[in-house]
Amino acid sequence: MNLKVIFPSAVFIDEEVRKITAEAENGSFCLLPLHVDFVAALVPGILSYVSSGGKEVFVAIDRGILVKKGGTVYVSTQNAVKGPDLGMLKETVDREFASLDERQKAAFSAMARLEAGFVRRFIELG
Numbered sequence: 289m290n291l292k293v294i295f296p297s298a299v300f301i302d303e304e305v306r307k308i309t310a311e312a313e314n315g316s317f318c319l320l321p322l323h324v325d326f327v328a329a330l331v332p333g334i335l336s337y338v339s340s341g342g343k344e345v346f347v348a349i350d351r352g353i354l355v356k357k358g359g360t361v362y363v364s365t366q367n368a369v370k371g372p373d374l375g376m377l378k379e380t381v382d383r384e385f386a387s388l389d390e391r392q393k394a395a396f397s398a399m400a401r402l403e404a405g406f407v408r409r410f411i412e413l414g
Contacts, residue, residue, distance in 0.1 A: 289304070289305060289306075289308075289319075289320075289321045289356075289359045289360065289361060290302070290303070290304055290305070290359060290360045290361070291303050291304075291305045291308060291337055291360075291361050291363070292360065292361070292362050292363070293335075293347065293349075293363045293365065293368055294362060294363065294364050294365075295365065295366065295367075295368070296366065300368055300370075301347070301368075301370065303337075303339060303340075304339070304340040305337040305338060305339055305340065305361075306320075306321070306337075306338040306339070306340060306342070307319070307320055307337060307338040308335065308336070308337045308361055309335070309336045309337070310328070310330055310333075310335045310336075310354055310363075311330065311331055311333040311334070311335075312328040312329060312330055312331065312354075313329060313331055319356055319361060321359065323356060324356075325356055325357050325358070326354070326355070326356040327353070327354070327355050327356075327407050327410075327411060328353070328354045329351075329352075329353055329354075329400065329403065329404035329407060330349060330351060330352040330353065330354055330363070330365070331351060332348075332349065332350050332351055333348070333349065334346055334347070334348055334349075334374070334377070335347045335348075335349050335363065335368075345370065345371075345372070346370070346371050346372075346373065346374055346377050347368050347369065347370050347371075348368065348369045348371070348377055348380070348381045349363070349365045349367070349368045350365060350366055350367040350368070350396060351365060351366065351396055351397075351399075351400040352364055352365030352366070352368075352400075353365075353403050353404075353407060364403075366396055366399070367384070369381055369384050
């Protein structure tokens, strides 16, 4: 399956993957290629995936929306940092995300609530 992690202004990751693990408000979940189509509001945390070559990659994300449709998984987020291992990723996250001020955090939180409400209503239209 293809994983696309998208920022408002750019595509951060566009890669073939074997497996994706992410975290929503109700807990962690795993997606495999034959998984049913799926939508989830992601919480800040670690999204991991296994590349087509079998390597596990970690991505720290700051809230977002995940949509699996067919063979493609889209993750829309404001911020993400990719790292080869969890130790280095933590250092990078501390450095990158610590620069966000409280107003930005409040704006991201409001946007996440709006996005989650939009997704819920969209699903209800079915």
